[in-house]
Amino acid sequence: MASTIPLPRQQRLLQLLRLAEGELSAQELHQRLRDAQQGTGLATVYRGLKLLQQAGLVRCRKLSNGETVYAPLERDEHHLICVQCGSSQPLPLCPLGTSSLGLNAVLLQGFRPLFHTFEIHGLCSRCQQVEVGLDG
Amino acid sequence: MASTIPLPRQQRLLQLLRLAEGELSAQELHQRLRDAQQGTGLATVYRGLKLLQQAGLVRCRKLSNGETVYAPLERDEHHLICVQCGSSQPLPLCPLGTSSLGLNAVLLQGFRPLFHTFEIHGLCSRCQQVEVGLDG
DNA sequence: CCCAAGAGTGAGAATGGTTGTCGTTCTAGC
DNA sequence: GCTAGAACGACAACCATTCTCACTCTTGGG
Known part of the structure; x- marks a missing residue:
């Protein structure tokens, strides 16, 4: 599987993601590359991220504002949103x-899993307070 | 909590979601309302969906194409993507x-859960075949 | 060394779902 | 009927992402 051996450009993306504390968006990665005088086109960043994802090296999730953020696959983190x-x-x-x-072949039916996301959506404590403030 | 009693407009949205087989996007809901000669503005559909979501009646998830799809909270469905x-x-x-x-107070720290999403991302059997076809 | 073919790239335009704006309409209370 | 405030609708604006296409780089053959 040639696609599991990323090109240098993609290695760099993966490196940046591993160095980062949290998840990074494509635009943030693009900016960091520019800051390091390794500027690339935004399209290339997106292309590289997609390949890394399909190679099983990077996972991603969509934020509610539409942004997609990326992290190394080995970081198994989930979120309250x-x-x-x-x-x-x-x-x-x-x-x-x-x-x-439970991830057995019967459930997966030929589907090859790469990563998973688990999110609990609800109201954060701050927003609950605001809500109470409006009611009372 | 007054917000848990949806207005008629939002009741209608909820009804449509319950009647639907699967998940519906805001645009599809908007279209169905138009088809039923109950046309509303798209913005109103979005507003209603957000309120229903916060009232704990509707859940949603973002597709990879950026669309958000909605379903009644009581349908506890997850996906392979x-x-x-x-x-x-x-x-x-x-x-x-x-x-x-495991959803105990220690983990939630004041966060009030409404719904959760669980998704396994990977390659569907069709795309795996295409990949093999390209390699060989 | 030169050439051709194919993959990779970059800049900017195009896309499209979602959100913001703002004047109008509806509702509740008097 | 009148007023205040919420809800609404049409449309503009937003912005992350994808598409386009000409250019560059790499590779293998001659």
Whole structure:
């Protein structure tokens, strides 16, 4: 599978993601490359991210504002997401644990899993307070 | 909590979602209302969906093409999503089961959960075949 | 060394779902 | 009927992402 050996450009993206504390959007990656005088086109960043994703090296999720953020596959992080303000905070819990709970061939039916996302949507404590403030 | 009693407009949205087989996008809901000669503005549909979501009656998820699709909260469905073609197929497995696995106050820290999403991203069988076809 | 073919790239235009704006309409209370 | 405030509708604006296309780089053959 040649596609699992990323080209230098994609290696660089992966490196940046691994160095980053949290998740990065394509635009942030693009900016960081520019800052490091390794400017590339935004389209190339998107292309590279898609290939990395398909190679099983990077995972992503869509924020409520439409942005997509990326992280290395090995970081198994999930999130609490506020439906009001859109903020997300880490959720120290993975529904699959380290074992592949229930992910057997019967369920997958030929589907080859690369990564998973688990998100709990609700109201963050801040937005609950605002809501109460409006009611009372 | 007054917000848990939706206005007629929002009741109609909820009804349409319950009647629908699968998930509906805001645009599809808008179209169905037009078809039923109950035309409303698109902005109103979005407003209503957001309120329904915050009232804990509707859940949503973002597709890879950027669309957001909505479904009644009581439908606890999750998906396998192809990172290549974007198609999604139902996944008959919920990481929380019917009990609230691990969702204790310590983890939630004041966050009030409304719904959750669980998605497995990977390659669907069709896209795996295409990939093989290109390699060989 | 030169050439051709194909993949990779970059800049900018195009796309399209969603959100914001703002004047109008509806509702509730008097 | 009148007023205040919420809800609404049409349309403009937004912006992350994708598309386009000409250019560059790499590779293999001659």
